[in-house]
Amino acid sequence: MMTKSARRGLRFGKPALYLFALPATLLFVVFIAYPILWVAGQSLFTRTAEGQMVFAGFANYGAVLSDPAFWIVVRNMVIWGLITIPVQMVIGGLLAYFIERHTYRLRSFFRTMFFLPVVTSVSVISLVWVQIYAPYYGIAQEYLKLFGITMSFSPIGDPATAIYALILVNIWQWTGFSMLMYIAGIANLPSEVLDAARIDGARGFRLAYDVVVPMLAPATKSLLLLGIIGTLQTFPIVHLMTGGGPNRASEVFGTYIFKQSFVLGDTGSGATLSVIVLLVALVLSLVQIVFFGAQLSPAKRKPE
Amino acid sequence: MRTLIRFAAALCAAALVSATAQAQQKEVTVWSWFVQSTMEKSIAAFEKAHPDIKVKYTYYNYSPEYITALKAAAASGSLPDVIGLQPGSLTQQYREQLASVNERAAKEWGADWISKLAEVNRRQMLMGNPKGDENFYIIPQESQVICIWYNRKIFEKLGLPAPKTYADLKAAAKALSDGGYIPMFQGAADGWQNENVFLMLANQFAPGITDKAQAGDAKWTAPELVSAMKAWKALFDDGVFQQGALGAHAYPTGAQLFAQGKVGMMALGSWWMQESKFPPPLSEFVQNMEGFDFFYLPPVVDGNPASPPVGGIDIGYGLTRNGEKNEAAWTFLASLTNGEALQEALNDLNDLPAFAGHEPKGDISDHVKQMSARFNADLVKAENQRFAVPAVAEALDNALAGVASGSLEPEAALAAVQAATDKALGK
Known part of the structure; x- marks a missing residue:
């Protein structure tokens, strides 16, 4: 058995052991820490009309926060997160439950089919959905015609509906991922607990709601964390389908930062927005860790 | 045994000659969003006329791939020799990394080279330059x-x-x-x-x-x-x-x-x-x-x-600060905008020539020739x-x-x- 002093020696006494952490530390510094610091530095500079970068202090932050476009983006992101995360969870959870509990021979088929959109190229998804939404020559219109319905507008072309139309596509694409997470959770449910619940008379909805759902809490919390991060990272669907339009109606942080940095060449403003998104992600992640804490990480769970 | 030694010696000599030839061949790197199949034809025509130069073309979708790749390469000083550009904002974003082409163009095509471009093209080439900066950072290929x-x-x-x-x-x-x-x-x-x-x-x-x-x-x-x-x-x-x-x-x-x-x-x-x-x-x-x-x-x-x-410039090209050091880069740029490489692009009807004096050749119907001529005549009076x-x-x-x-x-x-x-x- 190893003594206490020997264990301390292993932890602090042999500097050579730190070399094992070097590759991970180097990767972190080069690919994460340095870019973050570089972007944070860029957010303090602005470009003059002559093209020179000059120090501007926190002026970029003031300009971004007072720009109405920024608050449109914030509103869109809130709507996006509030709708996509719970809806994907609920539909994904229901799919997982019914596939795992009520399908037998076709289980793999259903799992694959519902997961297919997750691994399909976003470019293809965007192209297809643009065609689906197209009024009077689109795919949806072909089917609606059978019921005598004529689409007179494009849901992604109307400022009032554009963001919701994109949210629908996002839900369609990512629900399969939620389903997979819940399938993994359901597979790991201890059968003794379920058997005990059944012996106690729990069946159907009661069994699902009072026993299965609480036991799937780790998967739900992971999906919540990933959902918030995914919301803040939203870019390709919006960029490809609406470009953030019409007139910023579907602008999200990803497209807004892209436009400021690469289309308008305003690196300072783009970097400022990136830092703001980073801070928002950090705060939201910390809040979740404080509230859900150890349960998010299997390594931190108490030994049984 | 002697045959084997002779064969080995011949192989070594061939490898040496090949390595020397490769070492003498200059390389030009080009990035653009220009149609890859057409660019390949242009490059083939250029390399046929300039066997000592090899052109390495990288195609990108314009947005977001091309503009993000340019930004990253500009920040790290690793832009290729020649980059595809649009006049105005895109050219101006990279002005610091681009070489002025005025002298090279005058040497290549004569002092009055600029008069071979439509007026709208000339204005667009200077668009966004700081006051007093009469340098051209873009040479138009197509209008x-x-x-x-x-x-x-x-x-x-x-x-x-x-x-x-x-x-x-x-x-x-x-x-x-x-x-x-x-x-x-x-x-x-x-x-x-x-x-x-x-x-x-x-x-x-x-x-x-x-x-x-x-x-x-x-x-x-x-x-x-x-x-x-x-x-x-x-x-x-x-x-x-x-x-x-x-x-x-x-x-x-x-x-x-x-x-x-x-x-x-x-x-x-x-x-x-x-x-x-x-x-x-x-x-x-x-x-x-x-x-x-x-x-x-x-x-x-x-x-x-x-x-x-x-209308105006459809696409143009710029010589980067890296390309400025590579003489072959200008040779390719000149061909691509006003030489044998351009002709291939025109034959594919990619668009109208920016420089006067070119027209599409090959298997092209009279109807297309007429429309092309009408467009060329209209370009002269086009608004920006x-x-x-x-x-x-x-x-x-x-x-x-x-x-x-x-x-x-x-x-x-x-x-x-x-x-x-x-x-x-x-x-």
Whole structure:
């Protein structure tokens, strides 16, 4: 058995052991820490009309926060997160439950089919959905015609509906991922607990709601964390389908930062927005860790 | 044994000769969004004429791949020798990393080389330069003229003439819709297509007014531009554009439908002719462009002239600071813009030549030759299509989308464009 002093020696006494952490530390510094610091530095500079970068202090932050476009983006992101995360969870959870509990021979088929959109190229998804939404020559219109319905507008072309139309596509694409997470959770449910619940008379909805759902809490919390991060990272669907339009109606942080940095060449403003998104992600992640804490990480769970 | 030694010696000698030849061959690196198959033909023609130079071309989709790759490479000082550029904002973003080509061009093509370019091209080459900077950082390869293309076979079938008045245009749109066709396909989810149509309209009311407005010499809220904005809205309300245009993209959706003969009209440019050079199968309309012809937007109010041609540089190339050190880079750039490499692009009908004195050769129908000649003649009198400051273009894109959707009034929308212009000009 190893003594206490020997264990301390292993932890602090042999500097050579730190070399094992070097590759991970180097990767972190080069690919994460340095870019973050570089972007944070860029957010303090602005470009003059002559093209020179000059120090501007926190002026970029003031300009971004007072720009109405920024608050449109914030509103869109809130709507996006509030709708996509719970809806994907609920539909994904229901799919997982019914596939795992009520399908037998076709289980793999259903799992694959519902997961297919997750691994399909976003470019293809965007192209297809643009065609689906197209009024009077689109795919949806072909089917609606059978019921005598004529689409007179494009849901992604109307400022009032554009963001919701994109949210629908996002839900369609990512629900399969939620389903997979819940399938993994359901597979790991201890059968003794379920058997005990059944012996106690729990069946159907009661069994699902009072026993299965609480036991799937780790998967739900992971999906919540990933959902918030995914919301803040939203870019390709919006960029490809609406470009953030019409007139910023579907602008999200990803497209807004892209436009400021690469289309308008305003690196300072783009970097400022990136830092703001980073801070928002950090705060939201910390809040979740404080509230859900150890349960998010299997390594931190108490030994049984 | 002796044979074996001889064989080995011969192999070594061959490897040595090959290595020496490779060491002597200079390499030019090029990045662009230019059609890869056409660029490969251009490179093959160039390398045939310059066997000592090897060109390595990297193709990117324009957005977001190309513009992000340029940004990253510029930040790390690793831009290739030659980069594809658009005049105005894209060129200006990389001006610090680009070499002036004035002296090299004069040495290559003579002191009067600039006179071989259309006036609109010359203006666009300097667009956005700081006051007093007369250096050229972009050499145009191809020009374009924006117009309204129409499917003449469908028009013939429905007994429609090419519209000469706004009433004709509305009547044609109605007849097309009634006939089951899309009247005029507008990819209004794309800012560039909206800008093009708006520029046609604005230049009807006051030629050159958009250029003055973006330079701060006229107001975006001027009555002529307000009238143009109202005319823009009318194109949606009067059924000239298809329903749901604001959610539609010109490429690939609109272009495919147009090529298949499901669309009556579309605002595109001279580059549309290249459809006839795409790999088969081609539709009966696209084959030798037999189904297509073009006109300029008719007067939208009584007393206006028809829209003038709008256009300028389609694509140009810049010599980077890295490329400046590589003599072969300029040799390729000169060929690509005004030499044997350009000719290959023209033969593919990629677009109009920027330099005068070139025309497409090879298997090209008389109809296409005639249209090409008409475009070239119109380019000389074309109004500028480009914006010097991307923030102004973006503000105009938002204004056009806002007005089209009914969420903004023309006056308020143009006031926002004016505010963006004032900010960009530091007023």
